[in-house]
Amino acid sequence: MLDKARQLLTASKRSDVPPFMVMDVIAAAARIEAAGGRVIHMEVGQPAAPAPATAIKAAQLALPKGKLGYTEALGVPSLRARIARHYRDTYGVALDPARIIVTTGSSGGFVLAFLALFEAGDRVALANPGYPPYRHILTALGCEPVLIETRSETRWALTPEALLAEHRRKTLSGVVVASPANPTGTMMNEAALSRLIEVAEGEGIRVISDEIYHGLDYAFPAVTAAALSPRALIVNSFSKYFCMTGWRIGWLVAPQELVRPIERLQGNLAISVPTLAQIAAEAAFDGRDEMEAVKHGYEENRKIVTEGLPKAGLDKFFPVDGAFYLYADISRFSNDSVDFAKRLLEEAHVAATPGVDFDPIHGKDFIRFCYAGSAAEMREAVERIGGWLKR
Numbered sequence: 001m002l003d004k005a006r007q008l009l010t011a012s013k014r015s016d017v018p019p020f021m022v023m024d025v026i027a028a029a030a031r032i033e034a035a036g037g038r039v040i041h042m043e044v045g046q047p048a049a050p051a052p053a054t055a056i057k058a059a060q061l062a063l064p065k066g067k068l069g070y071t072e073a074l075g076v077p078s079l080r081a082r083i084a085r086h087y088r089d090t091y092g093v094a095l096d097p098a099r100i101i102v103t104t105g106s107s108g109g110f111v112l113a114f115l116a117l118f119e120a121g122d123r124v125a126l127a128n129p130g131y132p133p134y135r136h137i138l139t140a141l142g143c144e145p146v147l148i149e150t151r152s153e154t155r156w157a158l159t160p161e162a163l164l165a166e167h168r169r170k171t172l173s174g175v176v177v178a179s180p181a182n183p184t185g186t187m188m189n190e191a192a193l194s195r196l197i198e199v200a201e202g203e204g205i206r207v208i209s210d211e212i213y214h215g216l217d218y219a220f221p222a223v224t225a226a227a228l229s230p231r232a233l234i235v236n237s238f239s240k241y242f243c244m245t246g247w248r249i250g251w252l253v254a255p256q257e258l259v260r261p262i263e264r265l266q267g268n269l270a271i272s273v274p275t276l277a278q279i280a281a282e283a284a285f286d287g288r289d290e291m292e293a294v295k296h297g298y299e300e301n302r303k304i305v306t307e308g309l310p311k312a313g314l315d316k317f318f319p320v321d322g323a324f325y326l327y328a329d330i331s332r333f334s335n336d337s338v339d340f341a342k343r344l345l346e347e348a349h350v351a352a353t354p355g356v357d358f359d360p361i362h363g364k365d366f367i368r369f370c371y372a373g374s375a376a377e378m379r380e381a382v383e384r385i386g387g388w389l390k391r
């Protein structure tokens, strides 16, 4: 009887996904702040700036009207059309708005995409290091994430050769690419991305392109997979470039054949995406000037950290092409990134994320810094880190 009762309270095996280590850093930083310490936050990957004023205004105007009902499962038609226009304006790609699906952040988009593309048991390739929820969402859905190690010679991106080698070993059903990537901030140029897509699709491997950091490119312009293949599935979001993390809104560009299956999934899983967020997101596109100013701030920060951290002692890091991350090799100082991040926080009051969150293989030797704060904070962080490492 006791066993039966215990069974009732046991979580499923599929729900046994690891937590984000960064949550521990956030909690420890909060304790320091509660005790009066001033922490510089470089741990969470989110913009410090608010949503564009145009988005906030649109939401304010919508609220007094009262009713915020469900919307179409695929999203408000005018927002889908506006997103399609964004592809024409930004990349010169003509997209049928019928291929756009509005989602609850890109996180919601991943669940829909993986469900629509894969069967339980399917193997899906991911670059290592990479964004942990790719692995964890796939695992929870019964798919098998397959980590492929990346190298400095390929700017830490997946190559067709590495993908094919894994596919020959055991069949892959899909691959997730991200450019700019998290945690590395590195990007793939058009030739590298198009070769990867061509080779993957030639082998029947479905390509999912996470383009959440598009717009935040400094080394060269990011290329959308939508321009390279009508079969690729694109995941994007208003969270990063448009500074709308908490609004929980993103989108997919799907091959036409997959739109109806995704619509059925979305209708059942969520009914629709929050209406107020959809209204705000559509207006966000009118706030591009404001967002470009925010981006210039990141560019300044990027200069501060890429010039300052080597002087501070951290001189080995991945190319800082895009997004707002710097992924630093700390192996000269420690081979335990959790302990390093803990001491950096406790002793220098700089919060950063241990690499083990992103890389189960070599993550002990790396730390991720997010440089989306203010320039003054970034300067002070570099100084604090330098003082701490030389102490």
Ligand SMILES: Cc1ncc(COP(=O)(O)O)c(C=O)c1O
Pocket (backbone or CB within 6 Å): 045, 104, 105, 106, 107, 108, 131, 178, 181, 182, 210, 212, 236, 237, 238, 239, 245, 248, 249, 250
């Ligand atoms: C690479 C990458 N993809 C997806 C997401 C999820 O973002 P959201 O669900 O807010 O769109 C994040 C968030 O940090 C990310 O870094």
